[in-house]
Amino acid sequence: xxxxxxxxxxxxxxxxxxxxxxxxxxxxxxxxxxxxxxxxxxxxxxxxxxxxxxxxxxxxxxxxxxxxxxxxxxxxxxxxxxxxxxxxxxxxxxxxxxxxxxxxxxxxxxxxxxxxxxxxx
Amino acid sequence: xxxxxxxxxxxxxxxxxxxxxxxxxxxxxxxxxxxxxxxxxxxxxxxxxxxxxxxxxxxxxxxxxxxxxxxxxxxxxxxxxxxxxxxxxxxxxxxxxxxxxxxxxxxxxxxxxxxxxxxxx
DNA sequence: GAAAGTGGTTTCCTTTAGGATACCATTAAA
DNA sequence: TTTAATGGTATCCTAAAGGAAACCACTTTC
Numbered sequence: 565x566x567x568x569x570x571x572x573x574x575x576x577x578x579x580x581x582x583x584x585x586x587x588x589x590x591x592x593x594x595x596x597x598x599x600x601x602x603x604x605x606x607x608x609x610x611x612x613x614x615x616x617x618x619x620x621x622x623x624x625x626x627x628x629x630x631x632x633x634x635x636x637x638x639x640x641x642x643x644x645x646x647x648x649x650x651x652x653x654x655x656x657x658x659x660x661x662x663x664x665x666x667x668x669x670x671x672x673x674x675x676x677x678x679x680x681x682x683x684x685x
Numbered sequence: 686x687x688x689x690x691x692x693x694x695x696x697x698x699x700x701x702x703x704x705x706x707x708x709x710x711x712x713x714x715x716x717x718x719x720x721x722x723x724x725x726x727x728x729x730x731x732x733x734x735x736x737x738x739x740x741x742x743x744x745x746x747x748x749x750x751x752x753x754x755x756x757x758x759x760x761x762x763x764x765x766x767x768x769x770x771x772x773x774x775x776x777x778x779x780x781x782x783x784x785x786x787x788x789x790x791x792x793x794x795x796x797x798x799x800x801x802x803x804x805x806x
Numbered sequence: 807g808a809a810a811g812t813g814g815t816t817t818c819c820t821t822t823a824g825g826a827t828a829c830c831a832t833t834a835a836a
Numbered sequence: 837t838t839t840a841a842t843g844g845t846a847t848c849c850t851a852a853a854g855g856a857a858a859c860c861a862c863t864t865t866c
Contacts, residue, residue, distance in 0.1 A: 577792075579784045582784040596697050600859075605812080616856075617813080618855075621813080622854095644812070659787055664703075667700055668699040709825085726842080727842075737827095742844060743824095756852080763833055802825085
């Protein structure tokens with residue numbers, strides 16, 4: 565029983581590691597945008613609607629630290645910076661797909677229960 | 686291109702729906718605990734180490750609203766209340782498993798890069 | 807020479823998440 | 837009669853997340 569408990573805490577920690585990387589208001593949208601291909605800072609800021617420069621730069625830095633996104637500075641004038649998903653970053657796809665499927669189904673479920681309230685979300 | 690964009694926003698919304706349900710400091714631990722079987726309020730508070738009554742009650746209410754957890758009041762004296770995962774709640778298992786696998790692998794990866802820092806996390 | 811675009815950082819502010827403590831009613835045991 | 841256990845709620849407080857605006861250096865265009 566104690567072994568089960570210890571094991572279990574490790575698993576919960578693992579789940580939270582993943583959750584920490586994916587949660588926050590913008591990370592998924594950024595990863596989603598980069599899923600279509602390489603993007604520059606300004607392109608991301610336009611595609612991820614509503615994000616400010618501060619948050620974008622912070623989120624990108626975190627994704628870069630976790631080796632999910634690669635940042636490349638090009639020697640142009642003025643400098644351009646490219647962001648792309650790393651191969652490792654692409655390994656998130658399975659889990660993101662699962663979340664997408666579950667979330668879409670959940671919304672349908674809620675809509676069929678009480679459509680009016682659900683529309684407000 | 687616009688259609689792609691609209692579709693994409695729906696998908697991102699779906700992912701965030703899922704994320705909203707799973708994120709927060711305690712939900713995963715609660716679901717994990719209930720994964721072993723029915724639990725009473727006090728049992729949960731003991732098993733989910735560190736959680737206070739206010740947070741536990743709030744998180745349980747949210748899980749109940751989303752039909753992931755069922756709350757049953759038993760007519761004993763004093764009243765006992767049982768919480769259990771619904772069938773729908775169990776459908777989260779796939780996605781939680783994916784997150785667990787990814788998180789465990791991610792930790793190994795970080796450990797092999799820079800074991801000393803990683804231990805601190 | 808001014809404006810606009812490149813990719814940001816810094817500062818300050820508001821909003822939200824979470825925690826500590828006290829409290830509630832009920833009942834059984836000591 | 838006090839204590840402990842049941843399952844919570846209400847209030848207040850802190851910490852963290854996030855947003856707005858100003859600012860930076862550099863270069864091209866108007």
